[in-house]
Amino acid sequence: MEKENIQPHLLLNENVESYLRDNYLSSNRISAEGDDRFEHLLLRLGCPPLFTTLRINTLSHDTSTVIASLRKEIEKSYRLRGLDMPDISLHPVLHETIVIKNHGPVCREKVKKEVIVDLPCGMAVLRGADVFVQGILGCPSGTRAGDKVSVYADVDGKCLRGLIKAYDGQKLFVGNGIVQFAREEIYCNEQPLSGIGVLMTESLYEAPSLNGTCVDMVFPQNLPSIICSHVLNPQAGETILDMCAAPGGKTTHLAVLMKNEGRLVAVDKTVQKIEKIQAHAKEWGINMIETYPYDSTQMVDNKADSFGGPPFPIETFDRILLDGPCSALGQRPSKRNKMSLNSLKSYSAYQRKLLKAAVQLLKPGGTLVYSTCTINQEENEKQVVWALKTFSELSLEPQVPHLGQIGQVCEGLTDDQRQNLQFYDPGIISLQLSVDNDTIGFFIAKFKKNE
Numbered sequence: 001m002e003k004e005n006i007q008p009h010l011l012l013n014e015n016v017e018s019y020l021r022d023n024y025l026s027s028n029r030i031s032a033e034g035d036d037r038f039e040h041l042l043l044r045l046g047c048p049p050l051f052t053t054l055r056i057n058t059l060s061h062d063t064s065t066v067i068a069s070l071r072k073e074i075e076k077s078y079r080l081r082g083l084d085m086p087d088i089s090l091h092p093v094l095h096e097t098i099v100i101k102n103h104g105p106v107c108r109e110k111v112k113k114e115v116i117v118d119l120p121c122g123m124a125v126l127r128g129a130d131v132f133v134q135g136i137l138g139c140p141s142g143t144r145a146g147d148k149v150s151v152y153a154d155v156d157g158k159c160l161r162g163l164i165k166a167y168d169g170q171k172l173f174v175g176n177g178i179v180q181f182a183r184e185e186i187y188c189n190e191q192p193l194s195g196i197g198v199l200m201t202e203s204l205y206e207a208p209s210l211n212g213t214c215v216d217m218v219f220p221q222n223l224p225s226i227i228c229s230h231v232l233n234p235q236a237g238e239t240i241l242d243m244c245a246a247p248g249g250k251t252t253h254l255a256v257l258m259k260n261e262g263r264l265v266a267v268d269k270t271v272q273k274i275e276k277i278q279a280h281a282k283e284w285g286i287n288m289i290e291t292y293p294y295d296s297t298q299m300v301d302n303k304a305d306s307f308g309g310p311p312f313p314i315e316t317f318d319r320i321l322l323d324g325p326c327s328a329l330g331q332r333p334s335k336r337n338k339m340s341l342n343s344l345k346s347y348s349a350y351q352r353k354l355l356k357a358a359v360q361l362l363k364p365g366g367t368l369v370y371s372t373c374t375i376n377q378e379e380n381e382k383q384v385v386w387a388l389k390t391f392s393e394l395s396l397e398p399q400v401p402h403l404g405q406i407g408q409v410c411e412g413l414t415d416d417q418r419q420n421l422q423f424y425d426p427g428i429i430s431l432q433l434s435v436d437n438d439t440i441g442f443f444i445a446k447f448k449k450n451e
């Protein structure tokens with residue numbers, strides 16, 4: 001039986017879905033009966049945003065040169081796929097941000113030969129990527145380089161690598177492409193291949209794939225993440241802490257905003273991820289970032305030297321970014337999330353430990369930005385209510401730029417306080433989807449520590 005999913009909405013565990021639905025509807029002041037706003041949200045989460053945003057390295061490149069180089073690269077790749085050039089423009093407010101308008105879903109005729117890829121790979125394809133060899137799970141026998149195939153994402157994660165026959169689990173069609181290697185080469189254990197395994201010529205969504213080009217010039221970053229670093233507003237010469245920094249997308253942006261001058265401390269618990277921050281900084285010619293593998297919940301020690309690595313004494317930093325671990329339920333596209341309700345509920349306590357350390361490490365008069373990429377109110381507005389109640393020295397600050405919606409309705413938050421919060425809600429019903437509202441789900445709060 002064909003189990004391909006036609007509706008590309010996000011699938012969640014039943015109790016997680018009903019928990020999130022209740023919260024989402026009550027925070028939007030919607031009665032649960034007969035309302036399909038939450039279903040709309042799940043549908044939007046299952047699809048990619050229709051805009052690709054790329055942040056320019058304005059530290060070492062001139063914007064017009066970058067746009068010209070990018071156009072050339074995209075033209076090359078689009079011509080190879082027989083596509084018309086997309087609209088490429090600068091964001092009207094964020095002048096270091098290139099916006100590319102994508103298309104989709106495009107109606108594609110499926111072919112008989114099927115390649116099954118893992119779910120993360122399938123989701124990347126929906127945002128414009130090609131299929132890398134490591135993502136290939138199933139590929140029919142006799143497949144040769146140059147064969148046209150239909151590519152499907154393995155929704156349940158049950159397809160074994162090397163599968164030769166047709167996959168009978170749930171799968172999602174993500175487009176057609178041309179295989180770059182013979183089957184035997186793809187699964188050869190002696191000399192594992194790397195690079196593109198299927199060049200996507202007819203993706204379900206037409207979006208640019210840079211495949212390692214222009215990496216010193218642009219960084220693909222979701223719009224709310226770009227906004228987040230602007231909201232912190234770091235200044236050259238200041239002492240800034242990025243508490244949960246890897247892979248470093250926001251860290252490098254903070255460095256650019258600081259003009260590579262001052263002290264920027266980037267901490268992450270995972271050693272391997274720290275290397276990613278360093279590699280990205282090197283590519284961009286940034287040398288001001290100090291990176292440390294460390295548990296940021298344990299980062300306060302009054303006997304420590306504020307000029308060394310972590311831990312740090314209280315009141316060391318002018319500004320702190322806490323873009324910490326979260327349930328990531330705002331990520332798009334996302335087809336299946338197997339998170340349990342207990343696991344979903346565990347984030348809040350952990351984030352509070354990080355928030356506590358952040359408040360202690362901030363100088364009086366300093367700024368703290370707290371952000372998540374989730375639509376779960378427990379990790380967003382409710383954390384703000386908790387922080388304001390627990391730390392009397394904190395107050396909410398207006399955010400610039402403010403291109404998202406205001407904070408959702410939440411017990412303990414006044415309407416004025418909600419105005420100071422920024423929530424990117426993929427479930428928004430809008431007459432016109434734009435780069436500012438067709439985004440991943442994201443939440444930003446900006447606090448000041450009063451003197």
Ligand SMILES: C[S@@+](CC[C@H](N)C(=O)[O-])C[C@H]1O[C@@H](n2cnc3c(N)ncnc32)[C@H](O)[C@@H]1O
Nearest residue numbers: 244245246247248249250268269295296323324
């Ligand atoms: C949402 S990601 C951060 C993304 C990053 N800010 C960026 O823009 O590229 C959250 C990060 O928090 C890190 N993390 C989780 N617990 C941590 C802790 N106790 N201390 C430091 N980092 C932690 C994870 O390793 C992960 O890299």
